[in-house]
Amino acid sequence: MTDSIWTRERKAAPARETLSRAQIVTAAMAILDADGVNGLSMRKLAAKLGAGATSLYWHVPTKDDLIDLLIDEVWGEIDVPEPELAGWRSGALLFGHSLRSAVLRHPWLPEVMYTRPSIGPNAMSLGERGLVLFGAAGFSDHEVDLAMGSVMSYVLGTVSAEVATREMVRKSGRSEDSWVSELLEQAQAVASDEYPAMQRSVRRRTTTDLDAGLTENFVFGLDALLDGLATRVKK
């Protein structure tokens, strides 16, 4: 009995210079970070690699699958401290900040991450390390999942909004300071009579430091959430 298609091992050879999935992912990441999701097209990506547009399809089934790879790439950038090093509370804080800065580095993430499952290797490893961290806090078995999910959701929700704000500034072409102060003026005008609480909120704002405001925002809620979670660890 000769070996069939199934038992025969596949060999044969890519010695000539060739596209690779890793190359494609790297180039696509650069385009995505610079131009956003709408700025990434298979033709443009291929051009950047000096290849024909449809050549990519040998390495990657569809554009959506490519984006899945890119998302998992981002998950791979996130630190989750081991609990024995920092303790749970500050570990979770570090995790949150790491997640935030990864998203800020890849501002296209929010508009795509919720449209597909995250089951890539980096997503799995992230989940694993997260569970270990929150497990060390002393949550009941059941609440470990819930606690970690809450923190991830809070961070991703907050940072998604933050990214949207920063993207608006970028598109406006102005400096952050001048953008903020113009926004405040406009809000003041619109809010004047109909929305008194918003007007008060605008008026009480004193600084135009966008960065500091967004960070304070992020930290405030994360701290509050972690406080709330801390009361739930089993004694």
Next chain:
Amino acid sequence: MTDSIWTRERKAAPARETLSRAQIVTAAMAILDADGVNGLSMRKLAAKLGAGATSLYWHVPTKDDLIDLLIDEVWGEIDVPEPELAGWRSGALLFGHSLRSAVLRHPWLPEVMYTRPSIGPNAMSLGERGLVLFGAAGFSDHEVDLAMGSVMSYVLGTVSAEVATREMVRKSGRSEDSWVSELLEQAQAVASDEYPAMQRSVRRRTTTDLDAGLTENFVFGLDALLDGLATRVKK
């Protein structure tokens, strides 16, 4: 001096049956809810209204602007209780649930809401009522914004993930129960050795009731966050 183009008031007449922005918005909402963002095209929308595709452009500048209108429409569906009726804490809880169910009714929202500013009338009114609610809690002036932002971010983040999950179930065509149990099996297989914490997490899951799980998830984190916020109200 005769009145110029500028001072002359615009009259003249739409007596014939005519498209209207409200009509367009309604039809677009139906398509969006049913088929998602990718399912909405100007041609399809026009067909549904029995009109030519480019007729829409007289009423709406671009597709993106149309989507802005639809987003604001959703913001208009959200209840924010007045604080004297329910008190701050349960008011915030109600607000969170109302926001969640609005998003679940319009599952396309997460993929678009963060790509643009929300300054429509309903968004403004939502913000106003939110500030009133949180203002009644006794937060310092400065923290009212932060607290409300945290809750919105948490809810939107959580619900975005929830929508993604539900969408996967819908696309799979299976029942929720069978989808969940298959997911658990697969996770078990993948997680086996490399990801022990995830495996434990999977194993300890007993029910396949998706709805209950997602709701528990949502409530757990919201409760924790509100607990944390409650400690921050000024005495």
Next chain:
DNA sequence: GACAAACTCGTACGGCGTGCGAGTGGTTTG
């Protein structure tokens, strides 16, 4: 009856994702 405003819409342009099938350079096999 002249004119303008309020609307409708067919045509067309440039872009998109990607299926298909022909082509090409390397390795393995006889």
Next chain:
DNA sequence: CAAACCACTCGCACGCCGTACGAGTTTGTC
């Protein structure tokens, strides 16, 4: 050395998309 095979590339074409443009139609005012 030739033939077979494989890994890979890519031009072409299809059907979709958003929307600019300009000509057309209806309606109301003088």
